[in-house]
Structure formats: C-alpha cells, structure tokens
Amino acid sequence: MNVNESIAVVLAASAIFYGTPLVFAAVGELLAERSGVLNLGVEGMMLIGAVTAFWCVQHLPGPDWFVLLLATLIGGVAALATALIHAILAVGLRANQIVSGLALTIFAGATGLSSYVGNATKLGGQPALREFSALNVLGLSNAPVVGPILFHQNALVYGSWALVILAWLYLYRTRTGLHLRAVGESPETADVMGVNVARYRYAHTLAGGLLAGVAGAYYSLAITPNWIDGMTSGAGWIAIALVIFAFWRPEATLAGAYLFGLLSSLGFVLQARQVHLPPEVFGALPYTMTVVVLVVVSTGWAKQRLGAPAALGTPYVREER
C-alpha cells in the first residue's frame, strides 16, 4: 500500500486541513485579548464571515482565484464590522465584556443575522460555484509522507502559517507589539508611557474580527463548501478555549488547532475504514477534549507559569486611574 494512503498520513493532513480555521480565529482572539479585550463573539463573527464570503463566491464576477481571495477578504471585513459593535461597547462604553460578546454571538450567529442573510438570499442548498482546493506546491504533492501533509493543502493553510509567523514577530519583535502587551498587562502604565490605550484596544478587537471572518470563510469556501445555518457549530468557542490552551502565544495555537483538527477528522477517517461507532461519539470529541485540555491548563501550576494578560476583561477608565 502507498505510504501516502496510510492512516497516519491521512490523519495528519486532515488535522491541518480542519485545524486551519481555528488558527485564524484563535490568533485573532489572541490579539484582542492581548490588548485586554475579551471577545466572546467569535462564533457569531465566524458565521458572518462564512455567509458573506459564500454570497460573494456565488455572485461576484472574475477569475476563480481572484474571487476566492476577494470573498475571503470581504467575509473578514464583514466580521470586522460586527467586532466594531463589541469594541464600541467594551472599550468606548465600558460595558460588561462577557455579556457584550455573548450578545454579539446571539446577534450575528446561528439564529441571528448570519441566518437571516443566508435565508433571505436563499444561499442554503446552492452548490458552490468556486472553492479553495488543494494546491500542488513545488510539484511535491506526491512526495512520500510530507507531500500530502505539507505540500497538498489549500492557499489559506499557507496563509495561516504566514499569519502565525507575522503575529509572533509583531508581538515580540516590534515596538507596537511591546506596547500592545503593555496595554494588556497594565493599561495604567501604558497610558503613562504615552500609549493610547483605547486606540490599541479598538485596533486589536477589529483585527480579531477580521481574522474570525477569514476563519468563517474557510468553512464555507474550503471545508464544506456550501452554506448551512450555524455551520461552524461551536468552532468559535473552541478557538477561544485554544487561546487559553496556547497561553496567549501565537506559535502555540498551531499545535492546539491541529490537535482539534485531528479530533474533528477522526470520525470521517475511521468511518471510511469501516470502524463503526455512533457518529455522535466522534462529534462530541472536540468538545469534550476542549474541556479536558482546559482542566489541565487551568490548574494553579500552569496559571503561574504563563498567565493571562493581567487586565483581560477589565475596562480602562482614565479618570479612575
């Protein structure tokens, strides 16, 4: 049997395929949380990205690659617009960030705006006109083992790797990144240093929205490709858990995302190999695993090592400094 059809290689390749949207969403949420803003609206923003991107792919003219990239970008911008609501409430009006993020998911999510837009424009049941398909990078897609895993993925997978590298460089090697970390750790100190706390919080909440939208676009343009109400089915929440799992470090989100990608794909891969278990058992794996992983990383030992940004979730009011 060809080594590239072995279960380990297939699983590794699909772990990356299914884990990629989590990388986008988690890095986005990580940037927002580093500025001190907890945004629980990731699921809703992803669904907005998914429905907007799918509408664009069905309706915009142009060469396939161009429309796909444009659709992804527009999906991201649509999610960014919803993130602005959270930013205004959380940063501008100092509202309760937890309730505001939940409101964002209710507003935008599976029974909200994304559902309204998708149903009103009758996107459900339409076959996708274009989709992100796997590339043959450097002609190496048939190379043993590494071929299908590393060189036979779609463009967004490679984009997510670039994103992780950029996010790492930004956080740890630039002055703006240093200021960002200061804002999340101690907005008072950052304010004294002359950093505009509100501006950093707005900018990174919006960046988080953009990336969540791209993650949503990945669902409707690469994973299924079509549109179903609530198609991300909780991936947004897993992405939020991943940020904790990755201790707020972009490079660590990759490992976590691929672990969850592995769990999501386990069901399909094993079923194709005649392993019979109720589909719900596999379906529940990513969610139960998230709980288990959170328990492990939330113990005192782990918290002490690499904690959350100290100001996470607390509004900053200059007058009350």
Place this chain on the structure above:
Amino acid sequence: MRIERRLTAPRWLVVAVPVASLVAAFAAAAVVLLVAGKDPVATYARLFDRGFIAPGALTNTLVTATPLLLTGLAAAAAFRMKLWNIGAEGQLYLGAVGASGAGLALHGRPGLVIIAGMIAGGLVAGAAWAVVPGLLRAYFNTNEIITTLMLNYVAGLLLTYLIFDSRSYWRDLTTFSARAFPQGKMLPDAAMWPNFNLVLGPIVTLNVPFGFLLGILAATVLWLLYRSTSFGFDARVQGDSPPAARYAGVRTRRVVVAMMGLSGALAGLGGASEIGDFRHVLDPRGLQQAGFGYAGIVVAALARYNPFAVGVVAFLLGGLANAGYSLQGPDFPAGLVGVLQGMILFFALGGELLLRYRVSFSARRAEPPRAVAAAPVAE
C-alpha cells in the same frame, strides 16, 4: 465629553434605561429591515399581532415564555454572583431528557405522580449536567464560560443520539414508519401538564400553562433565597468580591458548586416544562432550534438579574419568539428574532453606562490640569 461615576442611580432611570433599550433596538433593527427591502412598520405590526393580539396568541406566548422565564432565572441566579453559566441550553436539553424519561417510566400511575416525577426528573438532570462544570470551576479553576458552552454541544449530540442513532428508551420503535423516520415516544395523556383558564373578558380567555406558574414560584424562591438566607448572602458577597468572601470565611467552592447546581436545575425545569406543557415528546430538532438557553441570557441581562423583572421580560421576548416561529417562512426569513434579541442586549448594555456614569457634554468647562488636580491625592 466627560464621564463621572455615579454613586447611586435615580430610580426612574433604572426603569427608563431597559425600556429605552427596547425602543432603540427596534429602531436599529428597522435599519436592517430597510436594507433587506422590507417595510419595518408592517413587519413589526405582524410580529406584534402574532405575539400578543391574534386569537390564541397570548396563550402561545405564555407557552414560549415559560422556558425563557426559567432559563432567564438560571442565567440571573448564576450571573448575579459572576458565575458565567452559559450552559442553560444544554441543561434544558437534559431537563427535557429527564422529564420525558420520568413521564414514560411512570406510565399508568396517577397524573399527579407522573407530573411530580417529570418536575423532579427535569430538576435533577439539569442540575447534574451543570454541577460538572461547577466542580471543575471550584476545584480546578477551569473557565466555566467555555466548559458550560462545550457541554451544550455535547448535550445536543446526546439528544440526537437518543432519538436518531440508538435504540434508546426514549425512541419510538413500535411501528415501521417510526423505525424508518426516527421519533420519540409520545408521553401518556396523564403526563400532560394542566393549564388554567383565565377569563379576561367576553371573548378573550387565556390558558396559563402550569409551567409558567412553576416559573413564577421559582422566581419567588430565588428572590427569597438571595434576600433572606445565609446562602444567598454568601453568594452575594462572593459575587461582589471573592477576596472579601474568602476573608469572611465563606466556603467559596461549596457556594460555586451549589449555585451552578441551582442554575442548572432551573434550566432543567425549563426543559421539563417544554415537554409537559407543549411537546409531550423528546424532540431533538425542535428543542435545538428554539435556542431557549441563549435567549435566557438576553432575558436575564435585560432584567438586570432581578427575578421578577425576568418574568416581565420573558413574557415580552416570549411574544417576540412566538411570533417569529409562527411567521417564519419564505417571506419572513429565520434569524430576525435573533437579530432583535442581540440588538436589545447591545442597547441594554450601552444603557448601563447611563446608570453607572454621569455623562456631561459641557465643552466650555475647562478641565483642570491633571498633574495639579492629582497632586494632593498623591501625597
């Protein structure tokens, strides 16, 4: 613009802000409707008619408001002590499983026994599902927002498994068509919860479902619990300041677990009422489409966690949800109700600013230089 913290909010403002939030949310959602090419006035008129005016509308609204009232109380109970139980959705599913299981098991007993069994089944199953994240939060400091949410999805899959992919106790396997198109076993007639006729005039009679009365009872119990028991006091102290609670000798872990259990029991009772008042069968699709658990968060936040205000808000949003179901169709796409709920919550949150801060727009008043103003305080 200057913002100063208020020490106390005037009483009229506490009522005016939620009302203004509702009005503003409907105004903002009108923009969404205009963009979608719909007439907002006509849409709202239809919603209002189907929710509150049309024959039988009020009765249906109360049926829809019942689970909302209970999930709203579940959220209010936990949120008030900053315990973010977002799992009312899953706890409601489990409550439905427990109540319908008890209803089926008690087949042939007197109606009173069956109904009591269903209530107990809902309470226990909902509480059990919520105690798990409660224990994790208390002993491992695990973020309960995420664990309760993840368990919602697991509970949804469990429901699906019980009816669609197993030969479970809840599934009807008696006829050929039921085997081909999976569905739950219908509860016996004696398991149907009573409703009470309220004659409001010569034409209008209102059927008040038993679950709604249970919900009002639950709101009263919760109010008394917070107001006049030591457990309620401990919970309030811990919500306001965990360090103060520890210093005062509150057994914080026990309070967290108990409060999660209580919150889950309320949501589970919501699931039981949905079975007893309305569905009479374990129906995974219908329960998951309703989204009562998430809407309960909107109810609790808009009611500012006050148990009796939860009743009023649940009635209003129940009317909205009920109208949404009955209108849903090709010319009335699903999702509009969620958009409205989300907007109401956004505006309620924005309005909180007015309660906590005094905002003044006087541009002329010169701000004192910071350094000078701060100097005496610093020394």
